[in-house]
Amino acid sequence: MNERTMAPRKALYTQTDLADVPWLDARPGEYPFQRGIHATMYTQRPWTIRQYTGYADAAASNLAYRDALERGAKGLSVAFDLPTHRGYDSDHDHAAADVGMAGVAIDSVEDMKRLFDGVALDEVSVSMTMSGAVLPVLAAFIVAAEESGFDAAQLRGTIQNDILKEFMARNAYIFAPDPSLRIATDVVHYLLAHLPRFNAMSVSGYHLHEAGADGALELALTLANAREYVRRLVEQGADADRVCAQLSFFFAVGRDFYGEIAKLRAARVMWAEFAQALGVRSARAMQLRMHCQTAGSSLHAQRAQNNVVRTTVEAMAAVFGGTQSLHTNAWDEALSLPGAAAATLARDTQLILQHEMGLCDVVDPWGGSYLIEALTARMVEGVKALLAEIDHQGGVIAAIESGWVQARLHRGAARTQAQMDSGERVVVGVNHYREAHSTESERLEVDGRMVRAMQVERLRHIKSTRNAPRVDTALDALAQCARAGKGNLLAATIDAIRARATVGECTAALERVWPRWHAALTSEASAWSEAGEGDAAWRAAQDAVSHWCAAYGRKPRMALVKLGQDGHDRGARVVAAALGDAGFEVSLGPLFATPHEAAAWAYSREPDIVGVSTLAGAHATLVPALLGALRERGCGAPVVLGGIVPTAHHESLFTCGVLKIFGPDTPLGQIAQDVVGILNEVEWSLRDCCTS
Template identity: 80%
Template sequence: MNEARGVPRKPIYTQADLADVPWLDARPGDYPFLRGIHATMYAQRPWTIRQYAGYADAAASNLAYRRALERGAKGLSVAFDLPTHRGYDSDHVCAGADVGMAGVAIDSVEDMKRLLDGVPLNDVSVSMTMSGAVLPVLAAFIVAAQEAGYDAAQLRGTIQNDILKEFMARNAYIFAPEPSMRIATDVVHYLLANMPRFNAMSISGYHLHEAGADGVLELALTLANARAYVQRLVEEGADVERVCEQLSFFFAVGPDFFGEIAKLRAARVLWAESMRSAGVGSARAMQLRMHCQTAGSSLHAESAHNNVVRTTVEAMAAVFGGTQSLHTNAWDEALSLPGEAAATLARDTQLILQHEMGLCDVVDPWGGSYLIESLTARMVNAVKATLAEIEAQGGVIAAIEAGWVQARLHRGAVKTQAQIDTGERVVVGVNRYREAHTAQHARPEIDAHRVRAKQIEHLRQLKSTRDAQRVHIALDALTQCARTGEGNLLAATIEAIRARASIGECTAALERVWPRWHAGLSALTSAAHVYAGARECDAVWQAARDAVSRWRAVHGRKPRMALVKVGQDGHDRGARVVAAALGDAGFDVRLGPLFATPREAADWACVYEPDIVGISTLAGAHAALVPALIGALRERGCNAPVVLGGIVPEAHRDSLFACGVLKLFGPDTPIDRITLGLMDILNEAATVPKGCCAS
């Protein structure tokens, strides 16, 4: 059996494989909703095309949204920039180069009004991927809609509001877990009471998949998080059926075509069974409604046009799995921020599937399939077993605090990288069937300095024209709400935002009670030897290890590498995988703290006295952050060579080399090649006196 995809499978399935499979007679729209939550599914209404987008400032993103609606989109999905996710205004010292780079910058309700200008909120649903700064961002949306003349009770959409997954994977948190849970549940309580058509929480498995989870672990952790939220809300007095009616889910759809179809079908069964056992009676409360996105981790920089095919097949799996809405990734996202032509093709992919391929004609065409029905049942059982493991840890919050969840995700990511590097997992154009060509790519450029200057000017205007006393009173009331536990945090934040407090000021008001939560980007020992174990008979890998061993024999110790991320990007999968694999190769790797400024990262690295400094970058702010970090290192007397890994457009490479980067490793670089590249640099630097950092 092939176990590479999470649930074992075999080459042929027959009717005998259905002998112990329940629900074979289930119909679409009926419990346990295996075949879809609606009786007619896409035959009556296709899934919603909901492309996740946002960049630069609100005016630029608004133009993109209005064009998307004109060209067939049925809903909006807002991507916010990293400072907004982390509750910083654009003028904050920690925002710096990240403003507008990986999403739209929103500093106040005025920005939100610019973002939504001309969008018919009575007809269009708006999804917002926001968990950390959910209070001020959602408050800004509500106030902007009300001031545009819309009744909040009639607004449709979704706020992600899933803070537990941030502690597991994406790291876009602000406060510690306990106050974060209070924020999340206060949001749900407010929306239940005031906005019954708005999904109060979208529990996300997508980021868990991207962090290294296979389908079973993604589904188990997502459902465990959902149960934790529901339990907390019920304990606080909420009606369980009302809560479940305003929840939705968000899943990744990766390259395991059959497995992903089974995963989405299994998700509905598991949620329906779980909620029925919790006393839920209404069909809507037991229905798992989902949004899906094709997997960013399946996109590759080498032969990047092949990503069009990958995304198309993943989109088909999402459709066959019964998703309610879908985002398809642009083929060029492994190279840089997506270009307009690539984003249009991604959107058109869905339109073609809806209108040209007949996918909407039949409800659940895989129903009764020997393979899919058997695989779905196996998926259900495997997820239940993993849920039992989570409960054995004391529940999902305890499992997060103990590091159990992060360790499982990390091991999965390292294992996947090893399978790609060895060729066990074939990636066409990357580790097999390689062609000597580079995809032509019209790369979008965002002038971060211009965007930030514009945002700072908007903030200046806002603060010069508002009633300062009214703002002070509203922010103080928000602080008191957090301190005393009395009142609803979202209601208090709405009043502050209505008074023209900024996103950052609202966050700062909460920080007076709850300091920012800081977690280190520490290497996880649970992944030690996972990479090496997968390549123990590999001659190329052994040659890389031998190169490290020779250096160690000469110097009497392991080569030391300080590996850092700079700025507000919390996506740490790549850095953790590289650290674990280089550790297996014989390096002594230390991982720096998340969300560091260049100066903070340089201070940390110099204490470690590294032989080489590595920078991991994914969010597009490298052009400003990398030179600043190198300058800060040199100011402190650290002359260690600097290398860079991540998504860096070709046009930026010369300037990065000019500022001091010695080598750049793209996202498809095998670990053995990284190891040998590092050893080349270290051997060339052998004449540099040791102890290169100032004391």
């Protein structure tokens, strides 16, 4: 099948395009639910405004949550920091630079109690984006709620608990696929029995979209993951109706306005068909309930205030697609962590759509549209074809293990970037209609060292005041539960958390049985050149590299690394593919490396230049540490940095020794030319030193 699973968009749609669409007479709230899962949709109750936030420590995030609820939010969505995602306590060496930087640090049940202090957990639904360390984090939430006086059976919300997408895209995994699936299904079994109002999984397409998937591939992979989870749970004896009723979905909404509306409608059609085929009988279990978020990948650093428009239109697509809740991104997120004013505007965007623009007045205004109904039908066809390809691979787990999924996402990301670099895909203010000015914004600055110091002290206190033998007994029981394959892992983790074991200690107990999983980071040959062919800047880059190769008799070598606990690899893989296709010899380092580990790895590659990809805000600590570690090893290769780095941080990084910083909108051809220029300057500097 062609990589582009959808037929080209037509300029005009008519009644003839609906000839083979089977659901045109279905009403909202009726099978197959393409018009929405509720008969009245937003006319009686608008979608839930659920802004994803969390930073620094629990107390700081708690203030943000309480403020959001006072200002109109109807639900909370928790962003955890990267060490928490990866199951590390804040005092672990590997967590040092990332504590509190890209989310809130949670080490214990006491942190969780501070996080939700003053929040009516029996009234406010809480969504937690957590898959890797789902056991201790969810256990801490349940214990915190109970110790705060709430009945766990009354808690409402969602735990993501979607580990398969971590192996596909986001890389916030801890253990290998098999034990990870055991953890995920144990969580579902426990919640089905004890938290009937809590969604036990939120199967995520968002991160697949951000990794490079188009709408059809995002939907196909999401549904393939959901199929795998449901099949395993039913085989383990769970009731299909109950499993499907406590499942929800999470989708990105990007810049293809009509296509994204069709994608969300098609998702409901396909889920209803799948559930029915499983023997599901209840309407609720056949209804695909979703949360949506506007696409972070559509935000740009150049003329960043244009992102307000992009986010608004994407939010409208989510509403017209029938979402149940929505997060709108802040316009400055391509520059740094979002500032308070930008975050407020993001939330107010939804309030304006709900209360000023009339979007809630009519149930599914797109029903019967020649365009949308036809696109929905074509989307269903394209997704079914992709699901057949996945089945041909041996199923979704086999497709992950073979690299098929990652390769498809990688090619999609490379194609999209090449289209933007060449100008084929218009981005106003970036590659078309540019003006010579930049956008400044307030920034949310998190002092990670201070947050970590506070967390370390809290950990010291909890460990000095708890009943140590009780903790040891509970952790031993958790490890034995994993080893024996019997019992419920979440129940055992709740016992450990109640005894005041920490997130890191619970993870370490499981590591006695299941070692941490490590997967190689790769890029695909020709993933870039096939998409960038014909771009003048790209040809100039190839010529520059070719001249260097001719002068030195070999390819220039780049060692490209990521540091800390940030697993977002789209940028690093696309850069590696582009530079490789331009003529560089590029080596991609392992994920989750400390600065000293990354320096040792880079040194072993004898690089001409070292590149660092950074997205999660920890560059101010990690990059200087890397430079120091390289100097200790006698590696004099120049270092360049790419990713989201606030302008205010540039000078200090240059002072430490970084030679060039590439922002997120820098064309790949320009990066290749600049890197060759740096290599030439370094070579001439060395010649001058030798001559003098």
